[in-house]
Amino acid sequence: MSDNDVLVAGVDSSTQSTKVMVCDARTGAVVRSGRAEHPDTTEVEPSEWWSALTSATGGILDGVAAIGVAGQQHGMVTVDDRGEMVRPALLWNDTRSATAATDLVDELGGPQVWAEAVGSVPVASFTVTKLRWLAENEPDAADRVAKVMLPHDWLTWRLTGGEPVTDRGDASGTGYFSPVKNVYRTDLLGHAFGGRSPELPRVLRPSEPAGHTSGGILVSAGTGDNMAAALAINAGGGDVVVSLGTSGTVFGVSESPATDPAGIVAGFADATGRYLPLACTLNAARVLTATAGMLDVGLAEFDRLALSAAAGADGLTLLPYLDGERTPNLPAAAGSLFGLRRANMTPENLARAAVEGMLCGLAAGLDALREHGIMVRRVLLIGGAAQSESVRAIAPIVFGVPVSVPRPREHVAIGAARQAAWALAQAPEPPSWETEIAVRLPAPSGAAAEIGGQLRARHAEARRRVYDV
Ligand SMILES: Nc1ncnc2c1ncn2[C@@H]1O[C@H](COP(=O)(O)OP(=O)(O)O)[C@@H](O)[C@H]1O
Numbered sequence: 001m002s003d004n005d006v007l008v009a010g011v012d013s014s015t016q017s018t019k020v021m022v023c024d025a026r027t028g029a030v031v032r033s034g035r036a037e038h039p040d041t042t043e044v045e046p047s048e049w050w051s052a053l054t055s056a057t058g059g060i061l062d063g064v065a066a067i068g069v070a071g072q073q074h075g076m077v078t079v080d081d082r083g084e085m086v087r088p089a090l091l092w093n094d095t096r097s098a099t100a101a102t103d104l105v106d107e108l109g110g111p112q113v114w115a116e117a118v119g120s121v122p123v124a125s126f127t128v129t130k131l132r133w134l135a136e137n138e139p140d141a142a143d144r145v146a147k148v149m150l151p152h153d154w155l156t157w158r159l160t161g162g163e164p165v166t167d168r169g170d171a172s173g174t175g176y177f178s179p180v181k182n183v184y185r186t187d188l189l190g191h192a193f194g195g196r197s198p199e200l201p202r203v204l205r206p207s208e209p210a211g212h213t214s215g216g217i218l219v220s221a222g223t224g225d226n227m228a229a230a231l232a233i234n235a236g237g238g239d240v241v242v243s244l245g246t247s248g249t250v251f252g253v254s255e256s257p258a259t260d261p262a263g264i265v266a267g268f269a270d271a272t273g274r275y276l277p278l279a280c281t282l283n284a285a286r287v288l289t290a291t292a293g294m295l296d297v298g299l300a301e302f303d304r305l306a307l308s309a310a311a312g313a314d315g316l317t318l319l320p321y322l323d324g325e326r327t328p329n330l331p332a333a334a335g336s337l338f339g340l341r342r343a344n345m346t347p348e349n350l351a352r353a354a355v356e357g358m359l360c361g362l363a364a365g366l367d368a369l370r371e372h373g374i375m376v377r378r379v380l381l382i383g384g385a386a387q388s389e390s391v392r393a394i395a396p397i398v399f400g401v402p403v404s405v406p407r408p409r410e411h412v413a414i415g416a417a418r419q420a421a422w423a424l425a426q427a428p429e430p431p432s433w434e435t436e437i438a439v440r441l442p443a444p445s446g447a448a449a450e451i452g453g454q455l456r457a458r459h460a461e462a463r464r465r466v467y468d469v
């Protein structure tokens with residue numbers, strides 16, 4: 001790197017941790033990085049995210065000209081008229097607002113009306129349902145809410161000290177923003193929040209700066225974590241991204257909006273002015289870590305076990321709804337294991353069933369994206385569990401298409417950095433950063449392709465038997 005090179009930083013404030021990548025603004029090459037953990041709860045004081053951001057950026061922002069924040073989507077951050085927190089934030093994976101979601105969908109015309117109004121049929125993850133829960137369960141707190149923000153909005157606000165702002169991508173996950181008309185649906189928000197009308201962040205254009213830090217670093221609009229990952233990877237036609245973090249997400253970039261009254265595909269906006277149809281499960285990497293914990297092995301040994309079992313885990317099928325589920329919408333569900341026999345009840349088969357079960361849920365999302373016009377030529381695998389050897393080996397079998405794993409691994413933070421570089425350059429398009437592919441796995445053929453189809457069918461049959469969906 002020469003003295004003339006400009007540096008930009010990207011922050012990924014996701015469910016489990018904050019990661020920061022400092023990149024060369026011209027090439028995207030990572031020059032420094034930082035990380036700090038978050039509490040393992042679904043209700044979090046936003047000051048914890050600020051501490052993590054401060055700690056993860058500590059000592060690595062020297063020479064940085066611009067910074068962007070990407071955050072876990074949907075979380076409800078409530079601020080009073082003095083700028084203080086009204087209550088801890090409720091995260092996307094907090095399911096207490098499931099009944100509020102059902103009520104809202106019923107009261108305001110049903111799933112089709114919601115999908116057309118805001119791109120998605122709200123489930124417990126969406127901010128609008130959390131506000132409804134707050135209005136019904138903590139009305140005094142609801143009365144004190146002056147501003148509602150998303151996690152990335154709040155962190156951006158703290159960085160600039162200016163007016164609250166957001167972007168179209170993250171706003172599209174609130175349930176009170178139309179990604180087609182690019183306006184807030186304050187009528188839906190007002191209905192959900194008992195007639196209250198809190199201030200909402202101004203929606204910036206994709207490359208519009210949010211302001212500056214007190215140290216003079218330009219701050220970009222920021223976005224949701226999945227939108228930032230899409231920006232980092234530059235997913236093109238035929239590319240579908242599968243992210244395996246706390247959530248499992250499957251998404252593609254599209255020029256046209258998705259409207260899915262079945263509620264499987266959320267019709268989000270992306271961070272560039274286009275759309276990001278996406279299906280999200282509540283149970284991804286933690287299915288593997290919880291299974292490894294139960295087997296009392298580390299992740300490397302877990303991979304070895306899963307890979308030493310035959311495809312299909314000798315008949316074991318895991319529905320991995322360990323924290324409830326969002327797609328399908330089963331917030332009160334628990335996990336179920338089918339097909340146990342004395343002969344197949346081995347750690348190897350259990351590890352394999354965990355990987356297959358997690359991936360089969362996402363394969364159903366992939367099929368739903370296809371039904372909404374997304375072409376699937378290859379899957380780009382990202383997120384913490386994309387590092388797993390067993391996931392890499394089993395993903396092509398379950399998805400039935402080639403799978404690539406891009407490098408380096410923190411795509412959300414890199415996407416936020418790319419947005420920061422774009423805001424700094426004020427160019428019509430984001431800077432062209434290359435995505436290097438670390439691993440390319442071919443589509444399965446012959447018997448492996450057949451097994452993939454059988455696995456998906458077995459998973460769907462188990463789901464229908466228990467939950468009738
Ligand atoms: N090799 C691996 N195998 C399985 N899971 C892994 C592996 N490496 C990391 N993980 C898991 O990935 C998760 C973190 O992924 P990440 O995408 O950072 O999550 P989030 O964005 O939700 O905070 C953790 O649960 C971690 O245990």
Ligand SMILES: O=C(CO)[C@@H](O)[C@H](O)COP(=O)(O)O
Binds near residue numbers: 014224247249
């Ligand atoms: O709710 C969604 C997408 O709609 C989740 O994808 C969150 O955005 C959290 O992401 P991770 O922390 O699991 O990466």
